[in-house]
Amino acid sequence: MGPAWGLFVVLKGIFEGYGDPLFVVTDAVVRRKVYPLVKPLLPAHKLLVLPAGEGAKVLDEVARIWTWLGAQGADRQAVLVALGGGAVSDVAGFAAATYLRGIRWVAMPTTLLAMCDAAYGGKTGINLGGAKNQVGAFWAPEAVVSEPRWLETLPYGELLSGWAEVLKHALLQGPEAWARIRTMECDDAAGWPYAIALSQEVKQRIVAEDPREQGLRRALNLGHTLGHALEGFFLHAGTPILHGQAVALGMLGEAWVAHRQGACGAELLAEIEEAVLCQYPLLPYEKADIAALVRLLAKDKKRLGTQLRYVALHQPGRYDIDATLTPAEARQAFAYLM
Numbered sequence: 001m002g003p004a005w006g007l008f009v010v011l012k013g014i015f016e017g018y019g020d021p022l023f024v025v026t027d028a029v030v031r032r033k034v035y036p037l038v039k040p041l042l043p044a045h046k047l048l049v050l051p052a053g054e055g056a057k058v059l060d061e062v063a064r065i066w067t068w069l070g071a072q073g074a075d076r077q078a079v080l081v082a083l084g085g086g087a088v089s090d091v092a093g094f095a096a097a098t099y100l101r102g103i104r105w106v107a108m109p110t111t112l113l114a115m116c117d118a119a120y121g122g123k124t125g126i127n128l129g130g131a132k133n134q135v136g137a138f139w140a141p142e143a144v145v146s147e148p149r150w151l152e153t154l155p156y157g158e159l160l161s162g163w164a165e166v167l168k169h170a171l172l173q174g175p176e177a178w179a180r181i182r183t184m185e186c187d188d189a190a191g192w193p194y195a196i197a198l199s200q201e202v203k204q205r206i207v208a209e210d211p212r213e214q215g216l217r218r219a220l221n222l223g224h225t226l227g228h229a230l231e232g233f234f235l236h237a238g239t240p241i242l243h244g245q246a247v248a249l250g251m252l253g254e255a256w257v258a259h260r261q262g263a264c265g266a267e268l269l270a271e272i273e274e275a276v277l278c279q280y281p282l283l284p285y286e287k288a289d290i291a292a293l294v295r296l297l298a299k300d301k302k303r304l305g306t307q308l309r310y311v312a313l314h315q316p317g318r319y320d321i322d323a324t325l326t327p328a329e330a331r332q333a334f335a336y337l338m
């Protein structure tokens with residue numbers, strides 16, 4: 001009895017009691033790389049294939065899912081399955097939230113980022129007019145099925161992107177998780193089951209305390225204040241970088257600020273520096289670009305009036321979600337990251 005049998009039993013348990021057919025939405029790459037492994041384990045289903053990547057997160061593709069469901073006679077009892085990365089789960093989850101005012105859906109994430117982050121928390125949505133996640137809904141999946149072996153075909157860059165969230169979750173969890181994760185490498189398959197289980201636990205715990213992002217959930221923004229500015233800068237420069245690379249370097253920059261403010265000890269800062277820089281290269285910006293990076297921070301959704309906010313790490317598992325940083329501190333942090 002191989003591992004596929006175990007997965008078959010899990011899927012059977014989840015899908016038992018759901019009417020058939022299931023409606024499976026995936027993307028063109030996952031259709032080739034993962035769907036062949038899953039197809040024999042799924043009950044009777046229809047399949048819709050979207051473009052890979054952010055091209056799936058557009059209104060036209062949502063309309064295509066709605067129209068397809070309608071044409072297949074999907075009713076209120078229908079169950080949508082999102083098989084793919086965060087782009088597929090965001091758009092398919094949003095279609096499920098809105099079709100017939102909401103039908104059930106199941107996430108089957110196939111990227112490290114989706115297994116560790118996007119499939120949990122109930123946020124669904126699409127991009128609009130160049131703005132990320134401009135339209136969406138909170139609509140949690142009924143179940144999430146993760147199988148680490150599906151990551152075997154995922155390119156290294158995508159693993160690296162998801163790993164930044166794993167580092168973040170370990171820092172939010174506590175000393176034991178951080179000690180274990182900080183020496184692991186993103187492409188070491190032996191570490192995936194622990195990294196995924198840890199991330200699910202941390203994200204689900206924090207989301208359960210604050211499902212609508214009113215307060216505590218801001219902890220999940222660790223690294224994202226400086227990270228979003230870095231991501232935005234390189235996007236505008238026409239040389240986009242991986243979200244995970246921006247978040248990893250953002251976490252390091254923010255730990256440096258927290259250290260300067262007396263919150264984060266030198267030892268933890270050194271550990272974060274080692275964990276980040278051994279996998280993520282520094283970014284090619286120059287001193288003259290720092291003013292533009294700081295200007296991007298002023299557009300951060302998390303700011304309070306003119307105050308820049310970030311999550312200040314004190315120790316693994318201890319942090320302040322209402323910390324602030326000055327433009328001068330931000331400038332120095334970007335200089336430190338060069």
Ligand SMILES: NC(=O)c1ccc[n+]([C@@H]2O[C@H](COP(=O)([O-])OP(=O)(O)OC[C@H]3O[C@@H](n4cnc5c(N)ncnc54)[C@H](O)[C@@H]3O)[C@@H](O)[C@H]2O)c1
Nearest residue numbers: 029033052053085086087110111113114118123150153154
């Ligand atoms: N809803 C949330 O809470 C949340 C959280 C984080 C990110 N997101 C969203 O998730 C999206 C990014 O997700 P992502 O990083 O998973 O990217 P993605 O879904 O775009 O997938 C990245 C690439 O990997 C391919 N791929 C997926 N699984 C594969 C596999 N097993 N083998 C080979 N190739 C595979 C995809 O086809 C795609 O080309 C963004 O749109 C982001 O806004 C949402």
